[in-house]
Amino acid sequence: MTTTYRIRVLQVIIPLITFIVVTRLFYWQVIRGDDLSARAASQHNSVVTLTARRGQILSSDESILAGVETRFLLYAYRPQLEASSQEIVQKVAPIIASTPDLATSSAEILPTPEEKLAAAKELLEQKLNSDRSWIALKHHLTREQRQAIEDLDIKGLGFDEQIVRFYPEASMSAHLLGFVGQNQQGEPQGYFGLEGYYDRQLQGRGGRLQQETDAFGNPILVGDYTSYSSLDGRTLLTSINRSLQYQIEKLLHQALLKYGAVQASAIVMEPTTGAVIALANAPQYDPRIFYKFDPNLHKNPAIADLFEPGSIFKPIVMAAAIDAGVVSPETKCDSTCDQAVSINQYTIKTWNDQYHPGTTMTEVIINSDNTGMIFAARRLGKDSFLDYINRFGFSQATGIDLQEEITPKQKQINDFKDIDLATSSFGQGIAITRIQMLAAANVIANQGIWVQPHIVQQIKDGDKLISLPTPKTQQVISPETATLVTQMMVEAVDESTVRWNRPEGIKVAGKTGTAQIPVSGHYDEDKTIASFIGFAPAENPKFTMLVTLREPTSSPWGSETAAPLWFDIANLLLLAL
Incomplete structure (x- = not known):
């Protein structure tokens, strides 16, 4: 192979390689630039959604007909779990089965304590069989239930706060109030009654907390920090005696x-x-357990x-x-x-x-x-x-x-x-x-x-x-x-x-x-x-x-x-x- 031939080969290959590199750079930096920037930002930025508290509905004397309260999500983080699944089920099930359902005579027949305990055990067993690292075990636990589980001192179990609707008078004024369910996006939404009619006034606006984090997900003290406060929902004062x-x-x-x-x-x-x-x-x-009733009862x-x-x-x-x-x-x-x-x-x-x-x-x-x-x-x-x-x-x-x-x-x-x-x-x-x-x-x-x-x-x-x-x-x-x-x-x-x-x-x-x-x-x-x-x-x-x-x-x-x-x-x- 002569020197002249090698030179000609290089004259073809070098421009070709240069063209390929430039094309790829154009693709990554121009065509995919915004997407990659967003991915990079997501890897060193954490975003926390701040939930707005739903507005209250009050009677004419300002007693609460529909309010909000803090409940808790129980979760398991598998890498930190030291107890076996069977041990968690035996100790935790009696606690999460202890909350009685409020209902009227129109509800389904309520389960016995034994049936509720069996259902709680079945739920935990099913959840803990998951191969995920983070597992949501039970929503809407009370403070008393959270404290009882914390007293068990089982490492790997934790809690997240949840803001939920509650109705102090149970079924009273149900057709007036309506209830809060979830829309197709899984977000809280009011249906029927005042909850449905005034949903936009009641739901408020969620906030957001965004901060720069290191490779381990820890906040960088000198990094970017942006906060948008949540706006709580408005309160309705009614004429209801x-x-x-x-x-x-x-x-x-x-x-x-x-x-x-x-x-x-x-x-x-x-x-x-x-x-x-x-x-x-x-x-x-x-309205708190509306899903247990015939849907025809929801209409006023x-x-x-x-x-x-x-x-x-x-x-x-x-x-x-x-x-x-x-x-x-x-x-x-x-x-x-x-x-x-x-x-x-x-x-x-x-x-x-x-x-x-x-x-x-x-x-x-x-x-x-x-x-x-x-x-x-x-x-x-x-x-x-x-x-x-x-x-x-x-x-x-x-x-x-x-x-x-x-x-x-x-x-x-x-x-x-x-x-x-x-x-x-x-x-x-x-x-x-x-x-x-x-x-x-x-x-x-x-x-x-x-x-x-x-x-x-x-x-x-x-x-x-x-x-x-x-x-x-x-x-x-x-x-x-x-x-x-x-x-x-x-x-x-x-x-x-x-x-x-x-x-x-x-x-x-x-x-x-x-x-x-x-x-x-x-x-x-x-x-x-x-x-x-x-x-x-x-x-x-x-x-x-x-x-x-x-x-x-x-x-x-x-x-x-x-x-x-x-x-x-x-x-x-x-x-x-």
Whole structure:
């Protein structure tokens, strides 16, 4: 091989090698530069996430309905473990199995202590069989449990702090509060109730601590250090009266047993402000262990379930007819009230198949006369009827500050037939929510003004108060109409069997209701929703309240089930407010 040949080979190889080196350098420094810089930084920088504390939810007296507390994650670091897996299981399992679950009668059957111990042993054995160096053994341990495990002096076991939601009253106010679960990214998120509606206000903002470390992960004292503080969530101060909420929930649970009902609800609000004093349902669930309950229980029936109101709807229709000037309390019914009303293939009767020719509109409310309501609705007409339905708020959500409120879809004039006008006049064939019904009845209690129901009174961010939108209001009927209908409702109480439940010396404006439940396109003759709606004292009401019982078996009638329950609660309210 000649010298000239070698030189030519080198002349080819050297540029080729140079090109390859330059290309690789360009690739690593330009194309992959940012990625490699980030990897290098991650190898000598540690980042610690600072968790924000979720805001509290308080009752009107600032008692905690939903708060936060520090719990602990128990972990094992295998390189430092000196005890055997079997020894850890035998010593630690009894401690982590010692915390009882809080629950109500609607929860699953709770395990016995023996079953809980067996489950704890199985959990630890499964975790310790992992070949990982760092193993999470048990979340959400209490301080007492942490101390008990530390007293065992097992090297290689450690703890990390965890901030968790807790509910001091267990199941109380569950449908109001909702619960905190995890989203798809594994981060805490509020669902249902106030937790869901105000999630962004409650969750705060997490912080971050970033510092430069050496090859062993130890902080470099003169290295870079960056800190972003966490911002704790805001606190909600509600209008809920904690004592009344507790007592009402207790009465609802007793009513389920007493009347053989499958579900009970009660909503109480201040007539002039719209502030909700209590909102209770039975059965309910424990928000701390929500996953142990039927998911259908998570919905709040007061805002997320539709029902046909039945006769408690009659004062609304009567108020519309009086306000429109087509009837007065003294107006007498025509032949419509002489007998059952036939509309096409349908026959509409009164609830007791008794008829009152020439009955007045006040007597129609007292006797809960379906035919008399048809007379009033016909006088009103379809257009005006639907207009008042909209004005009373039945075609839109109330806007109450709870997640999951639904908006019923009401029929429009083109689809609203004669039979629809007739049945809607006495509260059948129209689907609404309980909170809509309460807000509409409150119009009569509040001098004809609709006011938006709401629960949160103030939002606190540390020492600062966050302004809230003023609840919406609307004049629906005249004050004069409201006064007339109030008197009709007072007489409906005074002239019926429910008068025996009335508090002595207090005038109560109210109306019972018994509505059949639609099932698969027809009404079930054996299943009803019994209800009572009203306010007291009638002249200057302190509260407006709706009580409903679904499928009571002791009696289908609202006068014999929902009304006594309403008055039991009213006695509490009149003493407390």
